[in-house]
């Protein structure tokens with residue numbers, strides 16, 4: 001396999017957005033797309049989009065735009081979506097149940113292959129055709145079933161042990177929903193999803209907008225009261241990356 005380009009993390013985060021927009025175009029029988037159209041559909045500016053796609057060696061054709069099918073192929077190749085990856089989900093409580101029952105992963109290249117929990121009441125339950133197994137089986141099953149990605153939806157207190165079991169089973173990518181930081185060996189990638197953090201970032205932007213429209217208190221603006229003031233940020237950038 002040829003070495004893949006080492007892409008900026010922000011570019012990697014935007015590629016799935018382009019892919020989603022491109023699939024919509026393909027479903028509506030569009031063969032080409034302009035950078036402006038695709039950028040708008042993905043919620044970025046077109047200069048950023050062109051730069052992102054140039055990393056893939058995709059420059060489009062002046063006056064024509066990008067070939068939709070070719071660009072889908074290129075992005076899927078770079079994202080490693082040309083074959084379906086198996087996912088193990090650990091913790092099938094409220095969140096885990098919702099994730100296990102979600103059909104959307106299959107259409108995006110992922111197959112939930114195994115479910116685990118520590119609660120004897122949950123073990124043996126069938127969700128979407130999969131029987132929940134005991135977490136003690138996690139390492140063995142992960143290894144036997146070549147699990148590529150482990151999703152942790154347990155309470156924070158259990159998450160590190162679950163991560164250790166995943167790593168012992170050869171899993172090198174973990175998506176962590178538990179609100180904690182995981183310690184993992186080099187070579188293991190962890191991504192964290194925390195809606196509360198996203199809400200706190202939005203809260204910051206709300207707070208900032210309100211502070212800009214509020215009348216300054218006598219003497220000093222609330223912004224200059226903070227040392228150095230507040231740098232302007234692009235809210236889309238701050239939240240999405």
Ligand SMILES: NC(=O)c1ccc[n+]([C@@H]2O[C@H](COP(=O)([O-])OP(=O)(O)OC[C@H]3O[C@@H](n4cnc5c(N)ncnc54)[C@H](O)[C@@H]3O)[C@@H](O)[C@H]2O)c1
Nearest residue numbers: 091093094095117118119153154155156158178193194195
């Ligand atoms: N990232 C987010 O935006 C987001 C949103 C909601 C919840 N959460 C987090 O997701 C996690 C799950 O939340 P929930 O509401 O589904 O909780 P829950 O209590 O309903 O479910 C947790 C499940 O994990 C199981 N579990 C506990 N210890 C385990 C272990 N050692 N091994 C395997 N399974 C184990 C429990 O039996 C239970 O079924 C929590 O950490 C919560 O804070 C994150």
